[in-house]
Amino acid sequence: xxxxxxxxxPAAVMVAGVLAYPVAWExxxxxxxxxxxxxxxxxxxxxxxxxxxATNPVYRFWPAAAATLAxxxxxxxxxxxxxxxxxxxxxxxxxxxxxxxLAVFLPWVYPASVAVIGWYWTLNPPLVTSYSRLxxxxxxxxxxxxxxxxxxLASVGLFNVWRGAAFTGVFLLAGVQAVPADLFDYARLxxxxxxxxxxxxxxxxLRPFLALAVFLSLTTGLADLANVWMLTGGRVVFxxxxxxxxxxxxxxxxxxxxxxxxxxLVPPLALVLWALFRLVDPxxxxxx
Amino acid sequence: MAQVVLKDLNKMYDDVHAVKDVNLNILDKExxxxxxxxxxxxxxxxxxxxxxxxxxxxxxxxxxxVVNDLPxxxxxxxxxxxxxxxxxxxxxxxxxxxxxxxxxxxxxEIQKRVQDAAEILGIQELLKRKPRQLSGGQRQRVxxxxxxxxxxxxxxxxxxxxxLDAKLRVQMRVELKRLHNRLETTAIYVTHDQVxxxxxxxxxxxxxxxxxxxxxxxxxxxxRPRNRFVAxxxxxxxxNFIETTVADGAGALWVECAGLRLRVPAERSARxxxxxxxxxxxxxxxxxxxxATGADxxxxxxxxxxxxxEPLGSDILLDVKVGNCVIVVRVDPSVRLRQHDKIRLAFTxxxxxxxxxxxxxxxx
Amino acid sequence: MVIERRWKKWVFFYVxxxxxxxxxxxxxxxxxxxxxxxxxxLYRSWRNVHNTPFWxxxxxxxxxxxxxARTMFPRWLWNTFFIATVSTGISLFCGLLAGYALARLKFxxxxxxxxxxxxxxxxxxxxxxxxxANIIRNFQLGDTPWALILTYPTFLIPFCxxxxxxxxxxxxxxxxxxxxxxxxxxxxxMARIIFPIAVPxxxxxxxxxxxxxxxxxxxxxxxxxxxxxxxxxxxVVSELIRxxxxxxxxxxAGALLGSVPVALVYSFFVEYYVAxxxxxxxx
Numbered sequence: 001x002x003x004x005x006x007x008x009x010p011a012a013v014m015v016a017g018v019l020a021y022p023v024a025w026e027x028x029x030x031x032x033x034x035x036x037x038x039x040x041x042x043x044x045x046x047x048x049x050x051x052x053x054a055t056n057p058v059y060r061f062w063p064a065a066a067a068t069l070a071x072x073x074x075x076x077x078x079x080x081x082x083x084x085x086x087x088x089x090x091x092x093x094x095x096x097x098x099x100x101x102l103a104v105f106l107p108w109v110y111p112a113s114v115a116v117i118g119w120y121w122t123l124n125p126p127l128v129t130s131y132s133r134l135x136x137x138x139x140x141x142x143x144x145x146x147x148x149x150x151x152x153l154a155s156v157g158l159f160n161v162w163r164g165a166a167f168t169g170v171f172l173l174a175g176v177q178a179v180p181a182d183l184f185d186y187a188r189l190x191x192x193x194x195x196x197x198x199x200x201x202x203x204x205x206l207r208p209f210l211a212l213a214v215f216l217s218l219t220t221g222l223a224d225l226a227n228v229w230m231l232t233g234g235r236v237v238f239x240x241x242x243x244x245x246x247x248x249x250x251x252x253x254x255x256x257x258x259x260x261x262x263x264x265l266v267p268p269l270a271l272v273l274w275a276l277f278r279l280v281d282p283x284x285x286x287x288x
Numbered sequence: 289m290a291q292v293v294l295k296d297l298n299k300m301y302d303d304v305h306a307v308k309d310v311n312l313n314i315l316d317k318e319x320x321x322x323x324x325x326x327x328x329x330x331x332x333x334x335x336x337x338x339x340x341x342x343x344x345x346x347x348x349x350x351x352x353x354v355v356n357d358l359p360x361x362x363x364x365x366x367x368x369x370x371x372x373x374x375x376x377x378x379x380x381x382x383x384x385x386x387x388x389x390x391x392x393x394x395x396x397e398i399q400k401r402v403q404d405a406a407e408i409l410g411i412q413e414l415l416k417r418k419p420r421q422l423s424g425g426q427r428q429r430v431x432x433x434x435x436x437x438x439x440x441x442x443x444x445x446x447x448x449x450x451x452l453d454a455k456l457r458v459q460m461r462v463e464l465k466r467l468h469n470r471l472e473t474t475a476i477y478v479t480h481d482q483v484x485x486x487x488x489x490x491x492x493x494x495x496x497x498x499x500x501x502x503x504x505x506x507x508x509x510x511x512r513p514r515n516r517f518v519a520x521x522x523x524x525x526x527x528n529f530i531e532t533t534v535a536d537g538a539g540a541l542w543v544e545c546a547g548l549r550l551r552v553p554a555e556r557s558a559r560x561x562x563x564x565x566x567x568x569x570x571x572x573x574x575x576x577x578x579x580a581t582g583a584d585x586x587x588x589x590x591x592x593x594x595x596x597x598e599p600l601g602s603d604i605l606l607d608v609k610v611g612n613c614v615i616v617v618r619v620d621p622s623v624r625l626r627q628h629d630k631i632r633l634a635f636t637x638x639x640x641x642x643x644x645x646x647x648x649x650x651x652x
Numbered sequence: 653m654v655i656e657r658r659w660k661k662w663v664f665f666y667v668x669x670x671x672x673x674x675x676x677x678x679x680x681x682x683x684x685x686x687x688x689x690x691x692x693x694l695y696r697s698w699r700n701v702h703n704t705p706f707w708x709x710x711x712x713x714x715x716x717x718x719x720x721a722r723t724m725f726p727r728w729l730w731n732t733f734f735i736a737t738v739s740t741g742i743s744l745f746c747g748l749l750a751g752y753a754l755a756r757l758k759f760x761x762x763x764x765x766x767x768x769x770x771x772x773x774x775x776x777x778x779x780x781x782x783x784x785a786n787i788i789r790n791f792q793l794g795d796t797p798w799a800l801i802l803t804y805p806t807f808l809i810p811f812c813x814x815x816x817x818x819x820x821x822x823x824x825x826x827x828x829x830x831x832x833x834x835x836x837x838x839x840x841x842m843a844r845i846i847f848p849i850a851v852p853x854x855x856x857x858x859x860x861x862x863x864x865x866x867x868x869x870x871x872x873x874x875x876x877x878x879x880x881x882x883x884x885x886x887x888v889v890s891e892l893i894r895x896x897x898x899x900x901x902x903x904x905a906g907a908l909l910g911s912v913p914v915a916l917v918y919s920f921f922v923e924y925y926v927a928x929x930x931x932x933x934x935x
Contacts, residue, residue, distance in 0.1 A: 003838065004757040008765070011750035011809050014742070015772060018787070018806045023775055025783035082672075089669050100673065102919050107676055109863055109918050110911050115679065166676060182373035185340050189360045189367055190387035190438075200390070204377040219774075249782065269774045277767070 030259035037253040049260035059257060060244060065264075068240040071153065072221045075160045079217045080210070082161065083168025088202070090169070091176045101173075107166040115163065153240075160221055167220075168213045175209030176202075211276040218272060222265065241265060290351040290364075290441035290474045291316050292337065297346035299332050299498075306332045308498040310346070314476065319468050321477045321489035324521070329498040330478045331446055337476060338367050338444050351441050361390075366435035367444040370451065372427045374419040374434075381415040384434045398437075405433040408467070425456045432464070436471065443475040449484065461487055482522050486510065494518045516648040519571050519641060525605060528577075528615035530570045531645065534563045543570055543642075547611020551587040553637040559651040560642060568651065571641035574605065574618040577633050584634035592617075594629045608633070680908075687715050687904035715901030716909070724880055725906060728887035733913065735797050735883060736865040739804035743861045744854065746805065747812025752842055754813065755820035756828075769810045781874045788875055799875040800883070804868060808861040815860070819853030820846065855921055866914050884910035 030049055034042035053061045086104060090097065107115070142151040183205060191197040203210070222242060241261060249258030292314040299307035307329040314320045322330040335341040337348055339360030348355050355363050366387070374383050381402060388398045406412045409429045419427060428448065435443055448464075449457045465488055468475055479485055485492045486506040494501040494509060494517075502514045513519035519527045532543040534552075541552040541560050550570070552560055560568065580589045592608035592615075599621065606617045606625065610633070617633060625631065642651040688711040719725050754765060784803060785794075793799040823846060831841040847854070872886045879891060888906040892899040 004753045004759040007749040007753035007757070011746040011813055014746050014805045015809050018784070018803060019772065019775075019780075021787060022780045022783035025786075026775075026780065085668065086672055089665065089672070100669070102915075103673055104676055105918060106680065106915065109914050110680075110867075115907070162676070162679065180371055180373070182369040182371050183375060186367070186369060186373040188340065189338060189365070191390035192361045193390070196390060200386075201375065205375070207377070255782070266774050270771070273771075273774065 026259045026263065029255050030257075030263050032256050034255045035253050036255070042256075045256065049257045050264075053257060053260055053264070059248075059261070061261070061264075064241050064244045067153070068222075068242070071157060071240060072218055075157050075164065075221050076214060076217050078161050079164040079168050080214060082165035083172050083213060084206075084210075086165065086169030087172035087176050090173050101170070104166055105170050107163050108170070110163075115159070164217045164220060168217060171213050171216070172206060172209055175206045178209075179205045207279055211279040215273060215276050218269070291318075291349075292351075292442060292474060292476065293347075293349040294333070294337075295347040295349075297333065297336065297348065298344045299329070299336060299341065300344045306498055307336070310498075310500055312493060312500065312503065314474060316474055317472045319465075319475045319477065319488060319490045320493060321479060321485040321491075322493045322495060323479055323482055323485035324495035324501075326480060327497075328495040330480075330493075330495050333495075334444055334446055334476060334478045337442075338365060339363055364441045365444055366438045366440040366442075367446065368431045368435050368448045370447040372419075372431040372451075374427060374430060376419055378418075379415065380411065380417050380419070380422070380430050383419065383430060384415075384437050387434065387438050401437040401439075402433075405437045408436070408470075409433050409463075424452055425460065428452060428456075428460060432467070436467070439473075441474065443473055445475065445477040447479055448477075450479070450481070457484075464488060483524065486522065492522075494521060496521075512650070512652060513571075513641070514650050516569060516571065516643040516650075519643070519650070523573055525574050525616045525618070527571045527573045527641070529643075530572075530610070530613055530615065531567060532570050533567055534560050534565065536564060543568065545611060545613075548590045549587075550590070550635060550640075551585075553640065556640070556642065556651075563651075567645035569643040569645055569648070571643060572615075572635055573639065574616040576636040576639035577615070577617045578636070579619060579623060580632040580634035588637055589632050589634045592631055592633050594625050594627055594631065597625060597627065683904040683907055686900055687908055688712055689901065690714065691901065715905040718899075719902045719905045719909070723891055723902070723906075724882075724887065725884075725909070727880055728882050728884045729910065729913075731797065731881060732866055732883040732885075732910075735800045735804070736862050738797075739801045739808060739865045740858055740861040742801070743805045743808035743812050744858050746809050747816050747857060748847065748854065750809070750813045751816030752820055752846065755817045756825075769814050772807075772810045781870055784871070785874055794875060795877050795881060797881065800865075800868070800872055803871050803875070804865045808864060811864075812857040812861055815857045816850065816853055819850050823849050859917060859921055862917065863914055866911075 029042075031044060031046060032042040033045050033049075053059050090101060090104070139151040142154060183201065187197045187201040191200070241264065245258045245262040248254050248261060252258075292312075294310050294312040294314075297307055297310040298305070310329075310333060312320075322333060324330050332341060336343050337350075339355065339358060343356055350363055350365065375386070378386065384402045384405060385398045388401065393401075402415070403412070406415060409432060411426065411429050411433060414422060414426055414430070419430070422430065428451075431448065445464075449460055452460060461484060468488075477484075477488060486509075489506055491503060492506050492509050493503050496517050502509055502518045504512075509518060510522050513522060513527075516529065520529065530545060530548065532545045532548070532550075535542045535544055540554070541557045541564075543550050543552060543560075590610055592610045594606055594608050595614060596607040598605040598607070602621065604619050604621055604623060604625075606619055607614055608617055608631070619625075643649065644651055685708055689708045690710050690712045691714075753759075788794050788799045788803075793802070827849065828841045828845055831845045832838065836844065867885060868883075869885050869889075872883045873890070876882050876886065879887070882890065884906070888903060888910060892903045892906065
């Protein structure tokens with residue numbers, strides 16, 4: 001008992017000590033009208049910020065939420081599909097596998113902030129560069145179809161997929177290797193269709209790994225959005241929850257609504273986490 | 289109609305030659321056991337028959353059909369794995385039905401076959417459970433049941449009993465034999481345990497370093513091993529080997545070493561005649577030695593000193609010193625001996641084996 | 653290996669693998685090309701007759717030289733290395749102890765705490781730097797490496813703990829019990845038996861933490877203001893983008909050079925890394 005607490009203490013002090021205050025601050029701020037642009041102490045306003053968010057179109061909450069959902073959902077699905085494909089490809093031994101593994105992992109290892117610039121440069125080049133016309137045409141076509149900023153969001157999406165698929169792939173590869181080889185051998189003996197084999201054997205066996213991969217790709221997806229917004233100096237203007245919160249808080253100085261906005265992400269994430277934990281560790285059926 | 293034929297079968301992994309020129313005809317309804325120490329190529333051979341390993345060269349026929357290029361699922365075989373390979377996310381029923389479902393059998397048929405198999409194996413009560421709720425023996429039964437529902441042409445067993453405790457292993461061994469008598473399906477069984485090989489196999493294939501050493505019925509392999517390796521591998525406790533030299537004397541051939549001088553039985557002299565003054569290895573099983581009585585000819589006996597006494601109940605194993613070597617003798621439990629006792633041992637003449645000291649081939 | 657015909661292997665293995673590799677590595681190639689392309693070529697028009705968008709005929713190290721001579725790039729490299737190493741060390745230490753406690757010691761709420769670790773990941777990081785900046789200011793740590801060394805563990809420790817907890821669970825209890833029967837204390841057994849066996853897990857957690865801190869951007873941007881104290885990601889981006897002018901060549905050179913250490917670390921440990929991740933979920 002004592003030993004346990006002793007061992008947990010350093011971690012608890014580091015995490016809770018440094019994180020508790022900011023989280024509490026954010027939660028409290030979301031209930032006030034704190035703003036650096038107004039003198040005087042912050043006033044407690046109850047849930048007004050949240051109500052405002054939901055009802056006042058000025059805050060663009062609903063479009064931002066929809067865009068966030070679409071972004072995270074789409075990139076999540078693509079990352080999972082690519083990652084799984086990668087893991088299954090790399091499952092078998094072949095010459096040069098270690099090198100391929102390293103190459104596949106590079107995108108994730110690479111400093112994201114710098115890689116973003118690389119991508120930004122690739123997809124939104126300054127006008128004078130060699131292929132900028134091509135890129136500009138693409139940008140116009142996409143923005144014309146989905147609204148201004150869509151191309152930039154798509155670039156962020158691509159970037160996120162590029163980075164995330166690498167991580168998901170290596171993570172799932174670890175999963176595939178953790179499954180006894182017998183189980184895959186047996187499936188090859190018994191199941192004529194690779195497709196059915198995939199759904200009946202591979203996916204269920206990898207379930208815990210898939211669940212964790214989804215969770216990690218969700219949270220990193222959300223974090224990426226905010227990073228990119230800052231990195232590109234606000235050039236990505238398609239409103240999603242993270243960028244809106246940043247904009248509201250830092251640019252417009254409305255810290256209360258901004259805090260509220262970013263906290264709206266917590267309940268849905270918690271729900272997803274709970275669902276995934278059920279997947280990882282389903283309640284045991286009693287034998288009859 | 290499902291004999292299995294292996295012709296000049298070879299397997300190379302990068303630079304390891306795992307299976308070398310294996311030729312084997314397995315008859316319909318036969319139970320053949322591949323046995324050998326780990327790394328002898330037995331599992332690789334089985335996996336090539338299953339289609340889980342690519343064939344480097346040679347040919348495999350199942351039921352008169354060359355299957356070299358057939359994927360495993362089309363070979364009409366069923367395999368039981370060492371670790372059972374049961375799917376943790378499926379119930380016992382679903383595990384057993386898996387192969388049939390994948391082949392799109394009608395539901396009623398699947399149900400009937402699974403029920404039948406469960407009945408044969410006595411696991412009807414377990415059908416709704418998940419593998420992790422089963423004991424080792426129960427999992428083993430499910431793995432076997434999963435193979436028999438398929439009604440395959442050939443059963444392949446890859447060390448299926450090696451994860452069970454000793455008692456359960458003996459019990460399952462009997463059940464497998466009974467099952468084979470009942471189903472009459474060709475079976476190929478891989479094990480490193482020579483007792484399993486002897487008790488289960490219609491024929492036993494002894495392998496070492498990728499080569500087949502000997503093929504034959506269990507008692508033939510036991511009684512007339514073709515070389516020193518087979519002689520030492522089959523039988524427990526293992527055959528005793530004594531390095532001797534062939535010598536002439538008194539109108540007969542003798543083999544001798546420190547503390548031992550035996551007259552070569554007349555019917556064996558022909559093969560040893562050319563080996564005068566050369567080294568040969570004498571082999572004798574513990575059960576083919578006994579304390580000498582007046583009836584035993586003196587020139588087939590030797591002096592020995594008891595070193596260790598191991599009573600097994602049914603008989604006693606004696607580790608004795610003969611000259612410089614230690615050999616094991618199996619004696620009747622009524623024999624009362626203690627450490628350091630001196631005894632005279634007699635060799636059963638027709639059970640003495642001789643092996644060439646260099647090639648290790650039998651000089652039968 | 654499945655027995656397949658040759659063309660099948662091509663269609664289902666080599667072709668997709670190649671596509672993956674090209675997709676994964678093209679951006680790096682692009683950065684490399686940009687880094688060694690002379691400026692004249694870099695800003696040439698698409699329709700120019702001599703345009704070679706995908707390669708360069710006049711490779712140059714000008715940008716790299718510029719980067720090393722005119723910016724504080726070597727200094728940033730050292731800062732980043734120092735900060736990443738120390739914060740990784742702290743996080744590993746805390747994570748090892750906490751992971752062990754959660755995996756091995758029976759106490760009420762062990763399960764709940766294990767789950768709670770994940771919850772720290774639920775808080776969106778977007779605005780956290782504002783209150784964190786307050787703390788940093790109150791402790792007068794602003795513009796020092798300690799500002800980062802103390803804040804990075806907040807997001808590193810949960811991950812390390814979780815990964816190591818999973819790894820410890822895969823180590824058979826008997827190993828430790830045997831050591832304790834043989835006379836080791838619980839802490840002795842932990843340090844001398846369990847930790848050495850957990851080396852793949854520890855390495856993998858360490859690499860993960862090192863990468864995350866090497867790449868961290870927001871905190872480094874907000875808490876550090878002097879150019880000579882910046883880290884590579886921030887330095888490269890903030891010093892080589894002036895307003896709307898991007899020094900592309902130097903930027904890409906910095907990007908490539910700046911990630912060499914991390915890539916090196918990975919190339920040595922990639923197998924360990926996969927092994928370590930495996931343990932984390934099995935438990």
